[in-house]
Amino acid sequence: MLFKHWKEYYEQNKTHFAHIDLDRPDELTEEEKLVISSSLQQFQRGEHSEGKHLYAFAQKFGDPDYLDCIRLFIPEEQRHAMVLAAYMKRKGIPLLRGHWVDNVFRWLRKLSGIENTVRVLLVAEIIAKVYYQALFNATSSGLLRDICQQILKDEDQHILFQCDALKQFQRKRSLFGRWFFSGSQMILMTGTTVIVWWHHRKVLYRGGYNFRKFLKRTFTVFTETNTYINHRENAGAVFPV
Numbered sequence: 001m002l003f004k005h006w007k008e009y010y011e012q013n014k015t016h017f018a019h020i021d022l023d024r025p026d027e028l029t030e031e032e033k034l035v036i037s038s039s040l041q042q043f044q045r046g047e048h049s050e051g052k053h054l055y056a057f058a059q060k061f062g063d064p065d066y067l068d069c070i071r072l073f074i075p076e077e078q079r080h081a082m083v084l085a086a087y088m089k090r091k092g093i094p095l096l097r098g099h100w101v102d103n104v105f106r107w108l109r110k111l112s113g114i115e116n117t118v119r120v121l122l123v124a125e126i127i128a129k130v131y132y133q134a135l136f137n138a139t140s141s142g143l144l145r146d147i148c149q150q151i152l153k154d155e156d157q158h159i160l161f162q163c164d165a166l167k168q169f170q171r172k173r174s175l176f177g178r179w180f181f182s183g184s185q186m187i188l189m190t191g192t193t194v195i196v197w198w199h200h201r202k203v204l205y206r207g208g209y210n211f212r213k214f215l216k217r218t219f220t221v222f223t224e225t226n227t228y229i230n231h232r233e234n235a236g237a238v239f240p241v
């Protein structure tokens, strides 16, 4: 999809949480709260970013439509953080100020230009896609399930958006450059999957993902994204094309 179409998508999606009444009656059992709290705190923290470096790198890329997309994409992720924060406040789960995994991701995103930033972001989007499905499965809170469902819908589109951007960035790359970037991304994907499993295993396990299944699912989506980036026509049905 062209960036001007992504811009339209993000414009239209500004009211993505309008159908969810965050004040409606809802129940989260104490036992469930114990299982999900610290995990939810970390993901809520990860969703919130001012996106300054992403915006600055996008400016350098020099495509006004892409810059407009980024201008809309950043607040869309911030709305994920805001809605999760509102839910947590209702349930008496305090917000996290920082976490080392989130700090590492923020540092990695700042390391070099736009392609590196988007590749790191894509890894986070893939993890989010699997995690929110697990959280959806793991909870009986109707409100949290509705929030997860909307976030999952958005993350599918984010994955496609990042892939479309990477297709553009790759055009200028030599074969060695492509190999280097996708190899580094593979290493990051592997490390992140292991770390996320360790920190969120209670929610993932309860949501139906043992380590093997989690690894398999994240790498299936990761492979799909690579197929999509390199040969769009061959992409499968793991995320909508």
Ligand SMILES: [Fe+2]
Pocket: 047, 077, 080, 128, 151, 155
């Ligand atoms: Fe998100």
Ligand SMILES: [Fe+2]
Pocket: 077, 125, 128, 154, 155, 158
């Ligand atoms: Fe996202």
